[in-house]
Amino acid sequence: MKSKIQFLFLAALLLGAYCCSPKGDGSVTEIMVNGDKMYAFSLNELRSDTNIIALSSLVEDCDLVQLETNDDTYVNPWFTTVTDKYIGVRQRDNRPYMLFDRSGKFITNVGSQGGGPGEYTISLYDDIIDDKNELVYLTSMNSDKIMVYNTSGQFLRDIVAPIRLQKPKMFLEDGILTVIHMPFGNQAIAAQFNASTGEVLRGLTSPSHLVVRSFDGEIFNTRNVPGVFDFLHTSSDTLYHFDVKNNKIKPGFMMTFESSEKPFKQYYQVNKELLLTFIFGKGLVATDLKNKTSSWVKVVNDYYGNMPAPTFITQLRNGYWVYNLQPEQLIENIEDRLAKKDCSENDKKILNKTLSTLEEGANNVVFIGKLKSEVKNRMW
Template sequence: MKNIKGFSIVTVLCTVLVTASCSTSPKGDGTLTFVETDTDNTLTVCHFDQVKNTIDINLSDLVEEFKIVRFEDSDSAFFKANGFCITDHYIGIRQSDNLPFLLFTHDGKLKCQVGAIGNGPGEYSWSIYDEVINEKTKEIYLASFAFLPKILVYNTDGKFMREIATKEKLSKPKIEVDSDRDITIIHMPFENNKEKFLAAVHDKNGSFKQELKPTPNFLQRDFNQEIFAYHNVPGFSFFLTSNDTLFHYNKDANKIYPKFKMDFGEVSETPMHIYNEIPDYYLIAMLWGKGVIAVNKEKQTSNYAKLINDFFGHMEAPMFNFCNGWFYQMFEPEQLITLIEKRLADSDCSAEDRKQLETMLESIDEEGNNILFMGKLKQKGK
């Protein structure tokens, strides 16, 4: 079996007790190998040097609905977006520059500011790093960037309700709330933490239920690493850059399973990259203009991919912008105007696309608030 860079880390983390074996499906294109790390888990490995082709993927193949949201132009509704949490009725905006979290409806109306910046009860003095909007319970969970041993909970009117105390100060935490209202937290544990944990679960009342201690490979000395979790698939899918593997945390088993990684082989310099996962694909964003690799889980193929927004003018869209089960693409007005004009200049812009683009172009207020394209991800198999 070909030696997979970093696989020894994976085997330690997963406590593999048997010899791992590889197999390649005959229906694949040869870019992938598969490692059985447990009786009920397989790690997919994509071999970078085997990925050669570029394909187009229509947005309609991935999302079941598409919306254009124009945010209201009141002074309080303008924002500097640093993250999104889209649900069936709400759009949560995590802002940059340590500005408060905002909650909008799908018609672009500002519903409320959630909490406030400060050091008092229900206030946060550090930037928000992750969030959950639970429409069923009308609750919003906010996790600060670092240094706070708690998750803050608000209602969908923006009022502070309670806090969930954690055993240790959180570092770049990612959070999910399941149908039982259990709150799962994954963060970066530090070597000098008194009570180190990689994952922890609290019940709906905030009471501690369980934790998963980190192996040495997950321990950090500083904040130079990042943790990414986009919440697009069942199970807690996350990527910690110090362990170049996409993992799933299984709450019921209280175990972590390696699900995907890139094998960069003998390249002189490993490209900077980030992993994401949606129902039908693993996505690898190769930073600094190198593109996005899309690994089709069912077909077992890997290609560089361009996403085409066939809902709107067949404009190219960002292939990696999927979070909380939604596609998103945010524009400042002038930015969207420039992109539409560029698309109108393309020789392959059809008459139908041209009409749609020109109608949109005429309606954009250059001084207005941001415009959001968004679409809800299809579930696997649809």
């Protein structure tokens, strides 16, 4: 079987990049590309066994929040964004963006579907809640506008982009709003705006390998690391960082493999030292950059009876682990865990206590854990 190594890795070597000697278990390599450090892990260096890691190794704490229940507040979540003050729910089926406080009390709908001011004609693709200035930024899948509201739901203004934005992702820092999207042809891949005035500050021509020909594919980002605008463009095999200050795209992380078939995967950064790679059909790989090790992993919620803790990209965003689900789903999850032979008496006590707080037919419940900023203890 012929070895197939990803293009960027080979291109980096041809451009004069060099690799540092691996440490740890040999699965992680540092690569210098045009003066910037990136990391790669080798899928072929992984052991076949899977390590169980506790959610408490990823988050500082974990709370279960009941969202307010009435006829107007039921949610159908797609992505849930948590900040120190708010819970924002970007919904499926073109339903409005919903804003709750951290106790779960409903505050307001933010915008709605339609063609008027402050309305979105197509599904929302990204959101930012700015606690400091009490603002909400929303972008739709295909538009030339970023919509700005206050946290009372009032539409304030549009920030108008010089190009049409396809599946845009946003990053806000020091009053600068940066947007990355899927560029067609000679479109810029990024634009930066003064967040207060909407003034266009600068753009960035797209590298040829990130130009797309169709609306297929996605852009994912997490914003988990302060000051780091990470994004994964599904047309590429690399997790990138956008250098906001220098208006530059830098390679950050990638996977190498030997296979006749390219694995379909998602990268997402948990903190500055830990990255996850979900490989469809195979499982989840954690890469510890601090200790230079990688492993197949499964995460359990040790705060709540060691139930499985989903760790898809929808759960790890904006500096939090967030799991938004219907109470009926959680009841089923708890009952499944209680039936397991390895469910300890202490686990049963915690799970039954949680079970007693749940009400079928109520609005969704949300697990919230603030992500740790670094790998504090070796996890495997």
